[in-house]
Amino acid sequence: xxxxxxxxxxxxxxxxxxxxxxxxxxRIILGTAVLTHAAHLLIMTMGGLKxxxxxxxxxxxxxxxxxxxxxxxxxxxxxxxxxxAFLLVLAYRLYQESRSDNLSELRGIVDE
Amino acid sequence: MNNILVMPVVxxxxxxxxxxxxxxxxxxxxxxxLAAILSVTGISLYMLNMIQNVGVIRLDFGNWQPPFxxxxxxxxxxxxxxxxxxxxxxVCLVYAFYSIGQQREQMFFYPFVLLMVAGVNGSFLxxxxxxxxVCFEVMLLASYALITxxxxxxxxxxxxKYVAINVLSSWFFLVAIAYLYGTLGTLNLAxxxxxxxxxxxxxxxxxxxxxxxxxxxxKAGLLLYFWLPGSYSVPPTAVAALFGGLLTKVGIxxxxxxxxxxxxxxxxxxxxxxGIMAGITLIGGSLGAIAYKDIRQIISFNVVIAxxxxxxxxxxxxxxxxxxxxxxxxxxxxVKAALFLIAGSMVALTGTPMIDRMSGLIRHYPVLGWxxxxxxxxxxxxxxxxxxxxxxxxGQGAVEGGAYILLALSLISSIFVLYSLLRIFLNxxxxxxxxxxxxxxxxxxxxxxxxxxxxxxxxxxxxxxxYVAPYVADAARTLTNPxxxxxxxxxx
Numbered sequence: 179x180x181x182x183x184x185x186x187x188x189x190x191x192x193x194x195x196x197x198x199x200x201x202x203x204x205r206i207i208l209g210t211a212v213l214t215h216a217a218h219l220l221i222m223t224m225g226g227l228k229x230x231x232x233x234x235x236x237x238x239x240x241x242x243x244x245x246x247x248x249x250x251x252x253x254x255x256x257x258x259x260x261x262x263a264f265l266l267v268l269a270y271r272l273y274q275e276s277r278s279d280n281l282s283e284l285r286g287i288v289d290e
Numbered sequence: 291m292n293n294i295l296v297m298p299v300v301x302x303x304x305x306x307x308x309x310x311x312x313x314x315x316x317x318x319x320x321x322x323x324l325a326a327i328l329s330v331t332g333i334s335l336y337m338l339n340m341i342q343n344v345g346v347i348r349l350d351f352g353n354w355q356p357p358f359x360x361x362x363x364x365x366x367x368x369x370x371x372x373x374x375x376x377x378x379x380x381v382c383l384v385y386a387f388y389s390i391g392q393q394r395e396q397m398f399f400y401p402f403v404l405l406m407v408a409g410v411n412g413s414f415l416x417x418x419x420x421x422x423x424v425c426f427e428v429m430l431l432a433s434y435a436l437i438t439x440x441x442x443x444x445x446x447x448x449x450x451k452y453v454a455i456n457v458l459s460s461w462f463f464l465v466a467i468a469y470l471y472g473t474l475g476t477l478n479l480a481x482x483x484x485x486x487x488x489x490x491x492x493x494x495x496x497x498x499x500x501x502x503x504x505x506x507x508x509k510a511g512l513l514l515y516f517w518l519p520g521s522y523s524v525p526p527t528a529v530a531a532l533f534g535g536l537l538t539k540v541g542i543x544x545x546x547x548x549x550x551x552x553x554x555x556x557x558x559x560x561x562x563x564x565g566i567m568a569g570i571t572l573i574g575g576s577l578g579a580i581a582y583k584d585i586r587q588i589i590s591f592n593v594v595i596a597x598x599x600x601x602x603x604x605x606x607x608x609x610x611x612x613x614x615x616x617x618x619x620x621x622x623x624x625v626k627a628a629l630f631l632i633a634g635s636m637v638a639l640t641g642t643p644m645i646d647r648m649s650g651l652i653r654h655y656p657v658l659g660w661x662x663x664x665x666x667x668x669x670x671x672x673x674x675x676x677x678x679x680x681x682x683x684x685g686q687g688a689v690e691g692g693a694y695i696l697l698a699l700s701l702i703s704s705i706f707v708l709y710s711l712l713r714i715f716l717n718x719x720x721x722x723x724x725x726x727x728x729x730x731x732x733x734x735x736x737x738x739x740x741x742x743x744x745x746x747x748x749x750x751x752x753x754x755x756x757y758v759a760p761y762v763a764d765a766a767r768t769l770t771n772p773x774x775x776x777x778x779x780x781x782x
Contacts, residue, residue, distance in 0.1 A: 265454075
């Protein structure tokens with residue numbers, strides 16, 4: 179099971195890298211979203227995908243899945259959600275200000 | 291009693307949250323934020339002295355014993371950096387009072403600065419890897435807001451790149467944490483260190499350590515500094531000074547922590563790579579510093595050179611070199627902030643950042659000119675000033691470790707630093723003045739006093755090296771003997 183998820187993560191990372199290297203700002207933001215999905219899947223896999231009950235004490239089960247990676251992922255999801263929201267608004271403002279979403283047209287810091 | 295350890299994070303966060311409710315009362319915002327930073331300065335000074343008596347202190351949150359809970363650990367290295375951070379932040383705040391402008395002040399400028407300082411202090415104090423990631427994000431989110439605050443076109447252009455590169459490096463950080471958790475099953479730094487020391491640093495762990503090197507290299511601008519000169523030249527002066535003084539230094543701190551506490555067992559791979567990266571950073575930074583005519587770009591490349599220089603100390607990793615790096619890190623935080631403030635004042639006074647379009651400034655602004663001159667000498671490492679101690683100790687360490695190429699590169703880079711800054715000094719301050727007596731813009735006291743304070747701190751650090759020496763020696767002792775840290779945390 180781990181191997182399958184690792185391959186899936188690899189596919190996500192390659193898609194994200196491809197998107198990240200494009201010129202369009204929106205594609206780059208999509209790239210960051212896919213990238214964070216890959217990271218969260220990887221954390222989940224690295225904690226081990228053994229079968230066990232959900233980590234809730236009321237459950238009648240003797241083994242539980244590892245609760246720590248789930249907490250880490252939850253934290254990371256919220257952070258990347260905030261960053262993505264900021265990045266989207268930033269792209270919107272940039273488009274308003276410069277009428278372009280092509281990064282190669284936005285080179286240089288000299289304000290003409 | 292150890293609860294005091296959380297104050298450098300809690301005070302800025304609390305005051306920052308309170309200030310959100312006082313959006314239009316600028317006076318309240320100014321004085322409360324300054325008071326918060328100054329109280330952190332006092333508390334960190336107190337804790338620094340406490341550590342000299344009682345050793346490394348720790349605070350377990352919620353009374354969960356390590357390695358199960360998260361915790362803050364205070365050793366001399368962390369607290370020296372917290373102290374320097376709060377001094378630099380206080381001075382930059384004073385500069386911001388007179389320069390940032392009412393519009394930005396009303397758009398939550400002070401809360402963002404306080405949150406950024408809280409993130410920086412948290413990164414210095416935390417003893418847990420994932421907590422370090424969270425503190426990095428607290429710091430970075432505040433810095434995203436600060437770099438875009440005001441929304442001018444150059445700021446928006448550069449901040450897209452700044453945010454994108456930091457999202458990428460945060461992603462690498464998460465991946466490295468995932469691998470390390472998958473390999474060792476813990477996230478507490480001291481527990482990780484103990485496990486690695488017991489079971490040995492396997493090739494897998496070395497690979498993970500190089501992933502961490504990539505992460506912190508991106509944050510600190512070690513070799514991967516391509517985003518840095520652009521991003522640091524667009525924000526307003528006070529913000530640029532905060533960035534130049536604090537942000538890259540957090541990456542350097544994390545690298546020191548990682549490679550002295552966890553991954554020091556296979557130095558022939560990891561420390562050699564750090565050495566090569568530091569060498570290339572020195573070369574690239576030096577070339578950049580002399581290639582540009584824009585003052586802000588030249589100074590940003592000087593930040594890059596300093597990063598390379600400090601990491602030479604880590605690459606050599608003899609006790610003297612580590613001590614030298616700590617001296618130089620403290621010196622560089624203060625002096626880079628001063629340099630950004632002076633350069634920002636020059637740009638504001640002349641209205642252009644190009645060095646060939648200004649000249650003869652010393653006639654109208656003699657104090658500013660001589661402050662720049664002193665800071666230049668301090669950066670080049672002229673003996674009575676603050677940069678000298680660090681340079682000589684790193685040099686001594688490099689000789690002991692036999693790293694002659696790194697030694698040569700770091701000494702030659704000093705000459706490039708001196709040349710690039712002397713070029714600014716000769717072009718802008720010497721020569722015929724181009725502005726007539728009537729057009730001269732008066733230099734406000736609020737701009738010059740912060741520059742004087744930082745220059746005084748730099749001179750004080752140079753002359754008072756004897757007073758700082760015990761703290762730095764203790765910090766270097768803890769870094770070179772990881773068991774002091776591990777025993778203090780795991781309490782055996």
